[in-house]
Amino acid sequence: MTEIPTQEFLRKCSTACAGCGAVLGLRYVLKAAGPDTVLVVPACCTSVMQGIYPNTAFGVPVFNVAFASAAATASGMSAAFRSMGRQTNVIAYGGDGGTVDIGIQALSGALERETDFLYICYDNEAYGNTGMQRSGSTPRGARTTTTPGGKTHSKKDLDRIVAAHNIPYMATACSAYPQDLFKKVRKALSIRGPTFIHILAPCPPGWRYSSEKTVEMGKLAVKTGIWVLYEREYDTLSINAASKAARKKPLALEEYLKPQGRFKGLDEKALTDLRQSMERNWRNLEQEVAGPC
Amino acid sequence: MLTIATGNKAVAAAVKEVKPSVVAAYPITPQTEIVETIADYVDAGTLSAAYIPVESEHSAMAACIGASITGVRTFTATSSHGLLYMHEMVNWAAAARLPIVMANVNRALGPGWNIWAEHTDSLQERDTGWLQVYVSTVQEAFDTTMMAFRIAEDERVLLPVMVNLDGFTLSHTFQSLETVIPGDYLPPISLPHAIDVEKPCGYGPMTGPDDYFRFRWDIERSMRDSGAVINEAQRIFAEKFKRSYGMTEEYRCEDAEVLVIAMGTLGKEAEVAVDVLRNEGIKAGSLRIRWFRPFPDLDIRGRDVVVIDRDYSFGFGGILADSIRARYSCSVSSVIAGLGGQEVTYNDIAAFVRDRKPGTEHWFGVKA
Amino acid sequence: MYEIRIHSRGGQGGVTAARLIALAAFRDGKYATAFPFYGAERRGAPVVSFVRIDDLPIKIYSQIASPDLVVVLDSSVMDSVDVLHGLKAEGSVFLNAAHSESIGDHRTYHVDLTGIALRNSLVVAGSPILNTPVLGALAKMGVITVESAKKAISEMFPDERNTRAAEEAFQELAL
Numbered sequence: 089m090t091e092i093p094t095q096e097f098l099r100k101c102s103t104a105c106a107g108c109g110a111v112l113g114l115r116y117v118l119k120a121a122g123p124d125t126v127l128v129v130p131a132c133c134t135s136v137m138q139g140i141y142p143n144t145a146f147g148v149p150v151f152n153v154a155f156a157s158a159a160a161t162a163s164g165m166s167a168a169f170r171s172m173g174r175q176t177n178v179i180a181y182g183g184d185g186g187t188v189d190i191g192i193q194a195l196s197g198a199l200e201r202e203t204d205f206l207y208i209c210y211d212n213e214a215y216g217n218t219g220m221q222r223s224g225s226t227p228r229g230a231r232t233t234t235t236p237g238g239k240t241h242s243k244k245d246l247d248r249i250v251a252a253h254n255i256p257y258m259a260t261a262c263s264a265y266p267q268d269l270f271k272k273v274r275k276a277l278s279i280r281g282p283t284f285i286h287i288l289a290p291c292p293p294g295w296r297y298s299s300e301k302t303v304e305m306g307k308l309a310v311k312t313g314i315w316v317l318y319e320r321e322y323d324t325l326s327i328n329a330a331s332k333a334a335r336k337k338p339l340a341l342e343e344y345l346k347p348q349g350r351f352k353g354l355d356e357k358a359l360t361d362l363r364q365s366m367e368r369n370w371r372n373l374e375q376e377v378a379g380p381c
Numbered sequence: 382m383l384t385i386a387t388g389n390k391a392v393a394a395a396v397k398e399v400k401p402s403v404v405a406a407y408p409i410t411p412q413t414e415i416v417e418t419i420a421d422y423v424d425a426g427t428l429s430a431a432y433i434p435v436e437s438e439h440s441a442m443a444a445c446i447g448a449s450i451t452g453v454r455t456f457t458a459t460s461s462h463g464l465l466y467m468h469e470m471v472n473w474a475a476a477a478r479l480p481i482v483m484a485n486v487n488r489a490l491g492p493g494w495n496i497w498a499e500h501t502d503s504l505q506e507r508d509t510g511w512l513q514v515y516v517s518t519v520q521e522a523f524d525t526t527m528m529a530f531r532i533a534e535d536e537r538v539l540l541p542v543m544v545n546l547d548g549f550t551l552s553h554t555f556q557s558l559e560t561v562i563p564g565d566y567l568p569p570i571s572l573p574h575a576i577d578v579e580k581p582c583g584y585g586p587m588t589g590p591d592d593y594f595r596f597r598w599d600i601e602r603s604m605r606d607s608g609a610v611i612n613e614a615q616r617i618f619a620e621k622f623k624r625s626y627g628m629t630e631e632y633r634c635e636d637a638e639v640l641v642i643a644m645g646t647l648g649k650e651a652e653v654a655v656d657v658l659r660n661e662g663i664k665a666g667s668l669r670i671r672w673f674r675p676f677p678d679l680d681i682r683g684r685d686v687v688v689i690d691r692d693y694s695f696g697f698g699g700i701l702a703d704s705i706r707a708r709y710s711c712s713v714s715s716v717i718a719g720l721g722g723q724e725v726t727y728n729d730i731a732a733f734v735r736d737r738k739p740g741t742e743h744w745f746g747v748k749a
Numbered sequence: 750m751y752e753i754r755i756h757s758r759g760g761q762g763g764v765t766a767a768r769l770i771a772l773a774a775f776r777d778g779k780y781a782t783a784f785p786f787y788g789a790e791r792r793g794a795p796v797v798s799f800v801r802i803d804d805l806p807i808k809i810y811s812q813i814a815s816p817d818l819v820v821v822l823d824s825s826v827m828d829s830v831d832v833l834h835g836l837k838a839e840g841s842v843f844l845n846a847a848h849s850e851s852i853g854d855h856r857t858y859h860v861d862l863t864g865i866a867l868r869n870s871l872v873v874a875g876s877p878i879l880n881t882p883v884l885g886a887l888a889k890m891g892v893i894t895v896e897s898a899k900k901a902i903s904e905m906f907p908d909e910r911n912t913r914a915a916e917e918a919f920q921e922l923a924l
Contacts (some may be wrong), residue, residue: 124578138587141583146581146583148578154470160447164445164446164447166447171430195438349439431752553785733924
């Protein structure tokens with residue numbers, strides 16, 4: 089087991105919801121990053137969970153910026169630190185709305201320009217901060233306040249978009265697997281250039297499950313195979329052990345969907361669509377690992 | 382060095398001399414020459430800066446903000462739709478108290494597509510907490526850009542400065558230019574609230590009404606204090622480099638009975654109109670507004686005032702005319718002219734003065 | 750104040766010619782401004798640029814309505830543009846042409862700038878360079894001094910073929 093530092097950069101006065109997957113993930117992100125780190129945070133739940141001025145629950149400087157601008161702001165910050173000869177970690181920490189939707193242009197630009205930074209998208213699959221409206225990252229069939237009958241479109245495949253930029257390192261993670269997340273953040277920060285981590289962050293109020301079940305939800309996502317843990321260095325993909333095991337002996341998808349109120353009343357067609365997109369994701373990843381035949 | 386250059390080249394030359402650490406910009410006509418020239422400097426090694434070729438103007442200002450908060454000097458340039466596209470971040474830069482300097486090459490807004498001079502772009506940003514200055518010659522573009530960094534970075538100000546020059550009319554006009562090296566005119570930047578990982582704190586987190594209100598007042602207080610800083614920066618510039626500038630530029634105003642008030646190149650061309658009118662026995666003067674934010678004190682008591690607006694606020698009036706009416710409770714002859722690069726000559730300006738009707742608004746070239 | 754309007758086609762260097770003339774006048778110790786009229790025109794379309802020269806600082810930004818001199822770098826623009834528009838009664842015309850008659854009542858000068866450019870291999874992207882030789886012609890006409898013309902050219906275009914071409918134009922222009 090990787091030794092995880094006992095030093096905390098998240099104080100207990102965070103104003104996150106009970107059972108928040110995003111703040112759980114952030115705890116390990118900051119432990120991996122250490123004190124020479126600046127977080128750049130666009131509008132998202134993390135803007136709120138820092139606490140109210142003049143207090144802050146975070147033990148590293150946090151620069152809050154407008155919704156669409158995290159990656160671009162981090163670009164400028166990284167360039168400035170490097171111009172001073174400083175290797176300070178610049179980590180953009182944004183939700184799925186600020187990454188998959190409104191911030192994707194700035195993210196794409198920063199990746200293309202080979203910005204020396206780590207972009208982390210913590211994905212709770214909806215606009216959590218504004219009360220759970222659908223995002224491009226909401227899965228098909230999920231009920232949100234703007235898809236009261238269930239979302240009729242598929243989850244946008246952010247990772248394939250990021251992969252298209254051929255960056256040195258990208259990974260998926262889940263806040264239910266903190267050791268794995270810790271290692272991935274360490275790895276990403278050891279690399280000069282653009283790196284990216286996509287964290288699945290279960291959200292009790294948004295997904296409508298009781299708040300002590302966040303870790304369980306994350307584990308179910310991986311064990312059913314709907315969330316795959318992997319790393320990609322440029323164009324070399326490796327699927328992580330937990331997901332390989334899940335692929336061999338997957339739990340039924342319903343075990344993940346059933347406990348979540350957002351999937352209540354999911355019809356057969358939506359369920360089939362979810363299964364198909366899960367299968368397609370796996371097929372794509374496995375083909376990529378196997379290489380061209 | 383003495384040469385001839387366009388307004389755009391003059392701005393770029395000033396940026397080279399003030400040595401920013403980070404320049405982030407996106408091209409747009411008629412500003413592009415500024416960022417191309419800076420990219421050339423960086424490529425040739427004559428400017429040691431990180432040049433970030435961002436994918437949009439929103440990101441240009443965001444990148445400047447991210448760089449500036451680390452305590453380094455930053456610059457960007459834009460125009461028209463680019464400025465409007467970065468509007469959100471323009472606000473952010475001021476409220477984050479970042480001394481970013483931006484050149485805006487004034488250009489009309491679509492539709493229809495129009496690439497020529499108009500001030501409506503920058504005047505739509507007048508309430509953002511940026512200092513705004515409008516220049517009228519190539520030399521003034523260089524000198525004012527250099528001064529802008531000193532003013533923005535002064536701890537009594539710590540607000541961003543927008544240097545405005547007329548699209549094509551100035552941006553692409555060649556005039557003589559003497560470049561100078563700022564030396565101790567521009568002290569090293571020292572941002573008191575620069576990010577410090579040793580002292581971690583939150584920048585711009587959730588803020589309750591009372592603190593928020595106090596921050597807004599702080600911006601206004603600095604805006605008010607900036608007048609003295611501008612005057613000081615201009616006075617020291619004059620001592621050091623022998624070229625003097627004020628909040629406004631006055632031409633034959635002392636005994637003038639009627640004043641033409643304008644901004645940018647129209648304000649300079651108005652001086653020629655004043656000469657024409659004086660030859661006819663009309664006691665005219667030209668009062669060119671250089672600094673629009675903070676708004677200068679004007680000596681207009683007891684005189685007729687003809688205000689030329691190269692801008693408009695639909696449903697109300699010319700923005701400069703409105704500002705003067707509001708502040709001085711006077712009756713102005715308002716002229717709307719030059720929108721979208723409409724040709725306005727000194728003879729036209731002279732006619733505005735001869736035909737002035739206090740309390741009216743005249744759209745030049747539009748038949749009533 | 751001496752005012753010049755230059756007619757050319759996009760890509761022929763009319764804007765640069767205006768700039769070179771202004772720079773030469775500036776090196777003569779005068780004040781000068783040069784500016785193009787920018788439309789949305791692309792390569793090949795008729796374009797106009799302007800030069801003002803004076804002993805005092807120039808405060809006028811509006812276009813030149815009644816020039817003292819009209820320079821035509823490409824005579825084919827005369828098919829679609831009235832190059833004499835607003836030209837002062839005593840104003841003159843310069844044509845890039847091997848031969849020419851007087852245009853209207855105006856004193857008309859000419860030099861085959863295209864021929865000079867081709868002889869000196871001054872060709873960029875298939876187009877002969879006209880903006881450096883034209884300075885030689887204007888120097889002969891007394892608009893700028895020949896010394897400043899050469900200085901302006903070498904400041905902006907160090908390749909000495911440009912200066913040589915200007916010298917040839919100076920020789921060839923008949924007063």
